[in-house]
Amino acid sequence: MSVSGVQNSANDNSAYGGVADNGGSDLNGLFLQLLVAQIQNQDPLNPTDGTEYVSQLAQMSQVQSMENMSSMMSQNSTLIDNLQVLSTAGLVGKSVMVQTNKIEVSDQTVEGRLTLAHAANTVTVSIKDASGKETSLELGAQEAGQVNFSIDPQELGLAPGNYTLSVVTDTGEKSVPLEISGTVNNVRIPLEGGAALLNIPGLGEVPYYQISQFGGNADSNKAA
Structure with missing residues (x-):
């Protein structure tokens, strides 16, 4: 995503909404803030091509999908560990x-x-x-x-x-x-x-x- 003309907005703490240290769930909000800042600060005589916004949205969707998959894998790993503990506990006396x-x-x-x-x-x-x-x-x-x-x-x-x-x-x-x-x-x-x-x-x-x-x-x- 082009950041020409939006550097000041990107450096503004309010643009990030205090999510720099948060998880992937805040990526969508941060992306939309940057996208709005880009649109607001684009050159009126040379506006950004609309297809670029679509491409950026598609890339963001891929990032969100990867974050969701990573979270699901982590939850599944925890569930498997818990099931193993339960199964081994049942072996006492066997x-x-x-x-x-x-x-x-x-x-x-x-x-x-x-x-x-x-x-x-x-x-x-x-x-x-x-x-x-x-x-x-x-x-x-x-x-x-x-x-x-x-x-x-x-x-x-x-x-x-x-x-x-x-x-x-x-x-x-x-x-x-x-x-x-x-x-x-x-x-x-x-x-x-x-x-x-x-x-x-x-x-x-x-x-x-x-x-x-x-x-x-x-x-x-x-x-x-």
């Missing part, structure tokens, strides 16, 4: 399975599940503590698919602490998916924002998006 290779050992048995892409004659779950000491849980020969296992700290002589799991097979299969089951004790929403955190015995706090199964546990999936 059984879930979490895809992870880290566990917190206490005196309770940890139930887990791994998924093999190929059948193997020997399958071993490696349990490594923070110092690097490794304990092996032998699962023997297994068919391809889901394989359930239990980690009994007393039986394996595991001291309380944090451990990292990995799977070794005689087929050399890499990156075997691991899941650990547990019951959600509570849900915490980080004050700094981000995904909701679920407190699960044997796992500690894990992000909501690591859940791989709602309901059931590894023990209930064992074949009879």
Whole structure:
């Protein structure tokens, strides 16, 4: 939009109506004030072409549409966050399975599940503590698919602490998916924002998006 002859009006605080620091909802009023000032101060001997006003109005309409879309997206994001909080709150006391290779050992048995892409004659779950000491849980020969296992700290002589799991097979299969089951004790929403955190015995706090199964546990999936 041409501002020739309207600089004084544009610099006048009353022309802006005190909206310099306001949101996009005031853009329309500011635009109309500037447009009126432009018309009032145009050269009578060389008036502005009417099509230019139409073009300016069209551009303003596009700006308003973008502002409205941005506002709607922000509202939708807030709604999604609120729905996530409500859904995670409903998980308290429920059984879930979490895809992870880290566990917190206490005196309770940890139930887990791994998924093999190929059948193997020997399958071993490696349990490594923070110092690097490794304990092996032998699962023997297994068919391809889901394989359930239990980690009994007393039986394996595991001291309380944090451990990292990995799977070794005689087929050399890499990156075997691991899941650990547990019951959600509570849900915490980080004050700094981000995904909701679920407190699960044997796992500690894990992000909501690591859940791989709602309901059931590894023990209930064992074949009879």
